[in-house]
Amino acid sequence: MSQSSVSKALVSSISSLAASLFNISADPSLPSIIDQWWCPICSIETEDGHLCEMCQQVILQSAEDLPNDDQSKLNVSCYEYTPNYEIKNVEGGASDQRKHGLKNDEKPGLKTLMSLTVRDRRHKHESGAEIIFQRIIKQCRQKKQPFVDKHFPPSTRSLGAGSFEHCTQWLRISDVAPLSSDDLKLSWTIFSSPKPSDIQQGALGNCWLIAALALISEQSNLLEHILLTKTVNNEGVYLVRICHNGLWKTIIIDDCFPCTRHKSLVFTQAKRRQLYAPLIEKACAKLFGSYGALKGGNMREGLQLLTGAPCDYIDINQSNATFDSNAVWFQLLSACEAKLLIGTSSGGNGVSSAEYARVHIHKDHAFSVLAAHGFDNASARFVLVRDPHSHSNYREAAVTESFLKRLRVINHASHSTGAFWISWDRFLRYFSSIAISTYNRDDFDIREQYKFTRSSTEYVMTYYFHLSRQSSITISVIHHRHDRKTRSSHAQSFVLCDADELVSKGIVGKRKSVLISKQGEHIYWTGSLRAGNYVLIPFSTSFWKNSKPNRDFTVVIQSSVQLELNMEKKKATFLADCLISAALKDAKMKQTKDAIVYTTSGKLGLKMLVVENQSDQYNLIFDVDVQLAKNVHHSRHSSLPYNTHDCIPPRHRQIIFITEWTDKHGESACLNYSYSSSHDKRTSDSRPPIDIFQHDFHSPRRS
Secondary structure, X not given: OOHHHHHHXXXXXXXXXHHHHXXXXXXXXXXXXXXXXXXXXXXXXXXXXXXXXXXXOEOOOOHHHOOHHHHHHHHOOOEEOOOOOOEEOOOOOOOOOOOOOOOOOOOOOEEEEEOEEHHHHHHHHHHHHHHXXXXXXXXXXXXXXXXXXXOOOOOHHHHOOOOOOOOOEEEEHHHOOOOOOHHHHOOXXXXXXXXXXXXXXXXXXXXXXXXXXXXXXXXXXXXXXXXXXXXXXXXXXXXXXXXXXXXXXXXXXXXXXXEOOOOOEOOOOOHHHEOHHHHHHHHHHHHHOOOHHHOOOOHHHHHHHHHOOOEEEEEOOOOOOOOOHHHHXXXXXXXXXXXXXXXXXXXXXXXXXXXXXXXXXXXXXXXXEEEEEEOOOOOOEEEEEEOOOOOOOOOOOOOOHHHHHHHHHHOOOXXXXXXXXXXXXXXXXXXXXXXXXXXXXXXXXXXXXXXXXXXXXXXXXXXXXXXXXXXXXXXXXXXXXXXXXXXXXOEEEEEEEEOOOHHHHOOOOOOOEEEEEEEOOEEEEEEEEOOEEEEEEEEXXXXXXXXXXXXXXXXXXXXXXXXXXXXXEXXXXXXXXXXXXXXXXXXXXXXXXXXXXXXXXXXXXXXEEEEEEOOOOOEEEEEEEEEEEEOEEEOOOXXXXXXXXXXXXXXXXXXXXXXXXXXXXOOOOEEEEXXXXXXXXXXXXXXOOOOHHHOOOOOOEEO
């Protein structure tokens, strides 16, 4: 079938499906859903209209981005609701461009969005979820049968790989045995006065998620954002929001759970007959394919899934020469006073397994941090830690009964709930890292998906925003991954510059230039920006000159004030201008006669070499000889050798190359090179060639 035929079939299918949706009876007082998609293949609702993360079906995707064996997936349909908070003013003849529909190689267009509060984003998701929820309820009542999710069925397939010999049957939650005699007196609820002691890990190694859930239970408003279904229903239909790849996704699940022969839940328990923990665990299991897929992880991932906000990571390995225990203590104390969500991990610090067993602390395990408190002197500092297994036998001589009496005023959690106070010195011995969530319920945010470019001549998506006053701001770029066990092996980056003089003088980054680069799927920057105009450009040269299929990323901008975001496609040379601005501020500089060489810091996930020709008359001939390159991507070469030759005109600057670090099976990356330069009236062609007529990223830029 031709691409045009496929497009017509898609339009017809979507129109028919959308028409059937709007025939559903719904409460007219509910606001319309905004920018929300529901995949009818696997019952997952998502902000991402291109690709359903659960069933891997491609929706409205261009054929050129699909491998040959995926062409048959183009017949998938979905629901689209027109966003009412989006202002479109698309240029270049693309006025009918739908959301998420811009292709990377199209002419520049413009799209304007307004940020939403966390509360408003949840309300709009609830509105659309109510439509889907009522439709399923109606079908169940017509058939006089409870809902069974055929895409995550009560079978061994949903259990996944692993040994779950305790699971002998799947039961509806109404048939599950109570945990105690007291529970017999209670009715089932989604949650009722939740607290960390409600969370008890089951027969699944997912402490990273359970510890995060325990923290979430401290703030019931967070549970309201996650659980869109607020009451127990006889049909067994529940909608749960999870933030995956930076996008909030509404997952539809039933209330069938793996149980033992004694009718007890195999995995996370439902203490006090509250469903929220088993429901959230099951939603994550469906998102990633099975319960077994949830084994292993870290607290950062759990907190990001449940809050949608990035986490500060603190390495508390005392063998690090730069480690400052006082600075870390005050950072932890400040986070506790601000009531932020905090997690910690044990192990990875050289302490033997025998010692961990002797002090009754699980090694290589995720824990919640509930409080931190210091008394009159620095030696009397204590941290309240909670084990997701819901029981602790940890004891310590330094935590005397006198101290405990005063500490219980701070937080009265007991050992029976898995919580225990530990002195600061002992905490530093047995725990190796701290994760602090940046979640703030009062923040505004914008979440937009796009794709990294495939070449140095392709248009790049730029994100312009205006701040009416000074604001705290967090910018995240999340590369999409479909298998949570697979980590990104390439670097990704973004550059943030002020754009106050861009229109009037064509200057970008005169006041503010920030370059963030890191190997991994999630990078972010947080800070304070004063009132003004800014431009943000995510990029990854790792996708240039190779055929990596997954180029999707999400940009998330969170701010303390509402902002307007304009998305506009620009020539690749504009990205070069922004990066040069950042390099001139922060890179190492080496001055030679009529030339300056800038190299970026080794702390970044990339190495950028920028050269400036200060001569008014002569061209600068610049040659780079690479002696050693290991586990790096080169922006101008697809394979070794990475040598370059360039002729830079008078009063011009040029990015000679960018190399990004990769990580192959734990191997380190390295790059050793030398360069030579000279001035000459003659010109010469660049090697490899630079297509300046296509506005190649490496083109010389006027100083």
